[in-house]
Amino acid sequence: MGRSPCCDKVGLKKGPWTPEEDQKLLAYIEEHGHGSWRALPAKAGLQRCGKSCRLRWTNYLRPDIKRGKFSLQEEQTIIQLHALLGNxxxxxxxxxxKRTDNEIKNYWNTHLKKRLAKMGIDPITHKPKSDALLSGTDSHQSKNAANLSHMAQWESARLEAEARLVRESKLRSFQHRLTHPATTAFASSSSASAAQLVNKTAWNSVNNGFGDLESPKSTLTSSENGIGPSSMLMTEFAGTASASSETGIIKQEGEQEWKGLGGSSTNLAMEDGFINLLLNDSSDPSLSDSGKESDGNSADNKNYWNSILDLVNSSPSDSPMF
DNA sequence: AAGAAGGTCAACCGCATAATT
DNA sequence: GAATTATGCGGTTGACCTTCT
Structure with missing residues (x-):
């Protein structure tokens, strides 16, 4: 398969962007839209490859990006979704x-991964590291592992569908913003329905993941059966983030929330809050109540995935990605 | 105060895949 | 259906910044 030679061309600039370059790119996209990224640099008068321009736009210049610290809710979201989706x-x-994939990736690698490891949790499997040493005698643990594996397969299938819808919606959304810059509508009706479609499928898959582990095919064809639970287990994700987005004001919410956790002992409070989030919402028995029996654990599992589903249900239509 | 070590994050690279010819 | 092109994604790098000694 052929590969884009754009970045191999001689004479193209690399490295950090200058304010002048940013201005050129911004001005061009505001006026014309990005169109073909490959053709954009020449049209905008930039000595960059299209790839570099796209990256600069999506990760930095895009107007709907929130910068600054991640809130507890955002951290929780990342951890839970990472447990489900991986990298x-x-x-x-x-x-x-309002967060970019690059920013989330960086935050995971520099903060969350280390913090989980420090707490004795494997950041890849999201299980306590000591679990790896146990010989798997616990039947419910192996069952959970099977469920997780099944879930992962399901999620892969779901994501493929979702990715397509996201791409379409992104395109529509951006075109809409270009023609209606003042309104900046994040949620179009088409993207909302797309999210519903995706979420319904997601719920079916999760539902089966904890049920009798039917084959994916049977679930996909019975899409009318399952309506997602309205689990209120998890902290309302829609809280400060969506509230601020409604007003169009992007605030540095993370900083404020951390401050709220308490003056000079901020670090301790941060750690406490972080741990509590995990303890409250994790399905892992060793992270929650150690005295729970296996049935309770099954319920926990369901709640854990329900909370993720809740998240899935609540956020995409508000997301600028749509 | 200065150098070392570690942390952060913007940007690049290469691969996968969708779209087009 | 094959070849080519364009775009998106995830892993990695390296420059810059902060903290430690």
Missing amino acids: RWSAIATHLP
Whole structure:
């Protein structure tokens, strides 16, 4: 398969962008839209490859990007979605309003991964590291592992569908913003219905993931059966983030929320809040109530995935990615 | 005060895949 | 259906910044 030679061309600039370059790119896209990224640099008078321009736009210049610290809710979202999706940053970013996949990836690698490891949790499997040493005698644990594996397969299928819808919606959304810059409508009716379609499928898959582990085919064809639960387990994600987006004001919410956790002992409070989030919402028995029996654990599992589904249901239509 | 070490994040690279010819 | 092109994604790098000694 042929590969784009654009970045191999001689004479193209690399490295950090200058304010002048930013201005040129911004001005061009505001006036014409990005159109073909490959053709954009020449039209905009930039000595960059299209790829570089696209990256600069999507990760930095785009007007609907929120910068600054991540809130507790955002951290929780990332952790839970990472447990479900793995390193699929673009999919995770879909559920985090105004955050780019690159930013989430960086935040995971520099903060969350280390913090989880520090707490003795494997950042890849999201299980306590000591679990790996146990010989798997616990039947419900192996069952959970099977469920997780099944879930992962399901999620892969779901994401493929979702990715297509996201792409279409993104395109529509951007075109809409170009023609109606003042309104900046994040949620078009088409994207909302797309999200509903995707979420219904997602719920079916999750539902089956904890049920009798039917084959994916049977679930996909019985899409009318399952309507997602309205689990209120998880902290309302729609809280500050969506509230600020409604007003069009992007605030540095993370900083404020951390401050709220308490003056000079901020770090301790941060750690506490972080741990509590995990303890409250994780399905892992060793992270929650150690005295729970296996049935309770099954319910926890369901709640854990329900909370993720809740997240999935609540955020995409508000997301700028749509 | 200065150098070392570690952390952060913007940007690049290469691959996969969708779209087009 | 094959070849080519364009775009998006995830992994990685390296420059810059902060903290530590």
